[in-house]
Amino acid sequence: MTVRQNEITEVLNRPISQELLARDLTRLAYVAKDGTPRNVPIGFTWNGSQVVMCTSTNAPKLHSLRANPAVALTIDTEVHPPKLLLIRGRAELDAVEGIPDEYLQMNGSYQxxxxxxxxxxxxxxxxxxxxxxxxxxxxxxxxxxxETNLPSAVEELIQQQERQRT
Structure with a gap:
């Protein structure tokens, strides 16, 4: 599936997306080294073009991400109706000495x-x-x-229902 960068930027610049990108946690989905799926909550920050998460140098997920960098992220709310931002991409790993600034930023909104x-x-x-x-x-x-954007399967069901009525 090919998505143009300008379409990605347009979605990410929407007010609801910006609200979600300012949250504390995302859910990082990846394929573990045993080949099974994993989905872990992890703190993140948005730098305007990338989602940045930080982890310890001995985290098991790093081996998996080196072997298969394809990831999916979910950032959502806990209210009705829920708001969800789904992101796919490739994880790039950057080992740093000390504590990355992003790690301190992503934990800044906790009370x-x-x-x-x-x-x-x-x-x-x-x-x-x-x-x-x-x-x-x-x-x-x-x-x-x-409200204005639905899961594609729900959109499809609505379209089927409308076709049956006509």
Whole structure:
């Protein structure tokens, strides 16, 4: 499935997409080293063109992502009607020394007092000598808000129903 970059950009620039891209967690789906699917929640940040996630250098998902970098991300809400942003792309892995700025940014919206934030950051810096940035540039996106955008299967059922009525 080929999607033009300008179509991806248009979807990602919609207000609902921007709201979702400002959330704390995404669900990262990938194929594990045993060949079975995995879907894990992970903190992320959006830098305007890429989703950036960070993980420890010994995370099991890194072996899997090196073997098969194809990933899918879901960012959604917990209210009715739900809003969902679906993203596909390839994971690029970037090992860095110390704590990436993105890791500190992606945890910035959790409710912490300034004192808790200082303590949390000190713990993070003492635990990790380095991390791996998982960077995904979207190659396909779909926004579903259940008002103006529906899942394709639901759209198909509605069209079938309308054809039967005419």
């Amino acid at each position: 912490m007092t300034p004192e808790q934030r200082v303590e949390w950051e000190a713990q993070v810096r003492s635990l990790y000598d380095g991390m791996v940035r998982i960077v995904v540039t979207p190659t396909w996106v779909k926004l579903i808000d259940f």
